[in-house]
Amino acid sequence: MxxxxxxxxxxxxxxxxxxxxxxxxxxxxxxxxxxxxxxxxxxxxxxxxxxxxxxxxxxxxxxxxxxxxxxxxxxxxxxxxxxxxxxxxxxxxxxxxxxxxxxxxxxxxxxxxxxxxxxxxxxxxxGVLKGKHRRALDSTVLDDAVATQDTVTQIIAAVRAVIREVPGADAVAAAQCSAHDYTDPGKPRIAWNDEQARAELVDALVTDALRLLGHLPDEQLGERAANAVGLLALVAGQDVEPAE
Incomplete structure (x- = not known):
């Protein structure tokens, strides 16, 4: 604390x-x-x-x-x-x-x-929702379209950071990553209210992230590059978090 x-x-x-x-x-x-x-x-x-x-x-x-x-x-x-x-x-x-x-x-x-x-x-x-015109809480409250867009934004940003900071990562991404055009500053164009479309997009982006991580050149990384790789591993859902 x-x-x-x-x-x-x-x-x-x-x-x-x-x-x-x-x-x-x-x-x-x-x-x-x-x-x-x-x-x-x-x-x-x-x-x-x-x-x-x-x-x-x-x-x-x-x-x-x-x-x-x-x-x-x-x-x-x-x-x-x-x-x-x-x-x-x-x-x-x-x-x-x-x-x-x-x-x-x-x-x-x-x-x-x-x-x-x-x-x-x-x-x-x-009684936090009393008198408020807010959508009812249900079992999807932690996995709705807004939360998915946050996840998508973070994965894409993390992939871009690796491409920007890690030598040779741009070539790896061009060869291995196909879920999104990572040079496009906008979000992927899908039906965000379609649960299956959201799930498929996240799965494809995570697959891109894991392919990128798995094919990066085996070399010593500087601090910025190492941090970028660690963050991508984090948002892609791997089990190991980068050290603080």
Whole structure:
């Protein structure tokens, strides 16, 4: 934790009865550490950010309908979000790609709806959706079109970073990557409300990422290149996270 605990030091400014206060008080009960043990079975897969914090962040993200980038901005700047997720006053949270990484692990786990089940408890306890014209929460709340577009954006950006920073990666990408034109600054043109189309796009982009990683020249990389490769491995859903 960076800086003093926001819930302990700034409790009086967190709205009483709000979802933020509820998470601050009951986050440990909703998201105990053992709840995520199966998602990180190996020592190499141990997350750099505790999954309890990511779970609380994803819960608030779902309830407020925010993108990954917007969610991290709230975590960096809003005392309520910091209190609800257990961050310190000066904590700058994490890279938005960690949310995509967390969702992918969750989707591949034996209990992909575990966060949704906890979200229902939050909604029931706080009445956070009362009087609001917001879409009903359902089991797709963590894997909807907005979340998928975040994931797609992050994978494409990570592939571009590797192409830009790693010597020879542009030639590898030209030969191995076909899911998207990575020189095109726009998003892929698909029907974003079509669940199968979204899933096929993400699968194709991940395949591109893994092909690119698997065919890079075997050479010592500088810091920027190594960071780019590590980030691509992260957002592509591999089990090993780059060191902080």
């Amino acid at each position: 960076v800086g003093p605990d926001v819930w302990e030091t700034c409790r009086e400014v967190i709205p009483e009865g709000s979802v933020f206060a509820f998470l601050a008080e009951h986050r440990g009960e909703l998201f105990p550490a053992e709840m995520f043990t199966d998602m990180y079975p190996s020592a190499n897969g141990r997350p750099s950010m505790p999954p309890q914090i990511l779970a609380a962040a994803v819960t608030l993200q779902a309830l407020h309908g925010l993108s990954d980038f917007e969610t991290v901005q709230e975590l960096r700047c809003d005392l309520r979000w910091k209190a609800g997720c257990g961050l310190g006053l000066h904590d700058m949270a994490f890279d938005p790609s960690l949310l995509a990484y967390f969702r992918r692990r969750l989707a591949r786990s034996a209990r992909p709806n575990r966060i949704f089940e906890a979200v229902r408890e939050v909604v029931k306890a706080t």
